[in-house]
Amino acid sequence: MAMAETTLAVAAPVLILLGPPGAGKGTQARMIEEKFGMVQLSTGDLLRAAVKQGTDAGNRAKAVMEAGGLVSDDIVIAILRDRLADRDTEQGVILDGFPRTTRQAEALDLLLAEREQKIDAAISLEVDDGEMVTRISGRFTCAGCGEGYHDSFKAPKTAGICDSCGGTDMIRRADDTAETVSSRLAAYHAQTAPLAQYYADRGALHRVPAMGAIADVAERLDAIVTATRG
Ligand code: AP5
Numbered sequence: 001m002a003m004a005e006t007t008l009a010v011a012a013p014v015l016i017l018l019g020p021p022g023a024g025k026g027t028q029a030r031m032i033e034e035k036f037g038m039v040q041l042s043t044g045d046l047l048r049a050a051v052k053q054g055t056d057a058g059n060r061a062k063a064v065m066e067a068g069g070l071v072s073d074d075i076v077i078a079i080l081r082d083r084l085a086d087r088d089t090e091q092g093v094i095l096d097g098f099p100r101t102t103r104q105a106e107a108l109d110l111l112l113a114e115r116e117q118k119i120d121a122a123i124s125l126e127v128d129d130g131e132m133v134t135r136i137s138g139r140f141t142c143a144g145c146g147e148g149y150h151d152s153f154k155a156p157k158t159a160g161i162c163d164s165c166g167g168t169d170m171i172r173r174a175d176d177t178a179e180t181v182s183s184r185l186a187a188y189h190a191q192t193a194p195l196a197q198y199y200a201d202r203g204a205l206h207r208v209p210a211m212g213a214i215a216d217v218a219e220r221l222d223a224i225v226t227a228t229r230g
Pocket of ligand 1: 027096140154
């Protein structure tokens with residue numbers, strides 16, 4: 001009698017990118033997404049979309065984001081829970097900018113437990129405060145596809161034209177001002193930096209130096225991401 005074939009379901013990997021504003025979370029998340037077919041979930045992007053659409057959550061988040069503070073846990077957790085319900089997250093996710101507080105980290109543990117998933121790696125991108133200001137002040141993004149650029153470190157091949165989609169509408173973020181950056185940095189040190197210990201206690205933390213060229217940082221992340229995929 002033929003044996004029934006069984007397929008072992010491999011749980012989709014869940015990665016967290018921790019790091020201060022401008023550390024390169026979005027840049028690296030997009031590269032991992034492209035290379036490994038996982039999905040980038042950026043709470044910053046989800047909140048900016050909510051602000052643009054004028055949803056209730058977006059209207060409540062707008063002033064806080066412009067001041068460089070953290071949006072309330074309830075709003076961000078609800079936005080993330082909704083996004084995690086989308087089918088594409090079954091390919092594995094890279095969380096970019098979430099969690100940012102201990103309460104968010106605990107909520108994430110519960111959300112993943114409901115899906116019989118766990119965090120495979122929490123990667124902390126480590127950069128100097130001075131470098132962050134340089135990175136943020138030169139940043140711009142393609143409005144069409146969201147590809148990120150930098151005046152000095154990652155300029156489009158042809159000035160003003162997006163390498164990815166050919167779009168010509170480039171935007172700079174409203175919260176990328178000198179004053180807001182220092183508030184964002186303060187919020188990071190007070191509320192988000194302690195999460196490194198939260199994940200170290202669970203054996204999931206990887207500290208990765210994020211100074212140096214974008215490609216060099218990507219290479220450092222490759223081995224960690226590959227290991228999570230079995
Ligand atoms: P969010 O959008 O998450 O912003 P952030 O954390 O401040 O991070 P950034 O997007 O500024 O930086 P990044 O690390 O992604 O760097 P990037 O790759 O772009 O959040 C915005 C706001 O939303 C928050 O302030 C808060 O109000 C709210 N919010 C979001 N999530 C929340 C949450 N969970 N809870 C509460 N509130 C929340 O790189 C920066 C630049 O540097 C780019 O130009 C890039 O090309 C360049 N670059 C990248 N890597 C390198 C490198 N190695 N060398 C040289 N240049 C580089």
